[in-house]
Amino acid sequence: MRGLGDHLSIGERIAFYRKRRGYTQEVLAGLVGYSTDWLAKIETGRRKPPRIDMLAELSRILRLPLGDLLG
Structure with a gap:
């Protein structure tokens, strides 16, 4: 995750890589079988x-190493 910074939360990293891939929250949530609301709460830190x-x-x-999401 070079250049992204260690200060980002896991949710912020998910949002960053989702956008970089060109996925909307609706698309990514659908691919993992959860609601858009669930993903939005993850990305904004309102859910664990x-x-x-x-x-x-x-x-x-998202086609990236797990370590990139974990930081």
């Missing part, structure tokens, strides 16, 4: 970060 298995699925869909 997802479990490691969901983070692994998000990293697979």
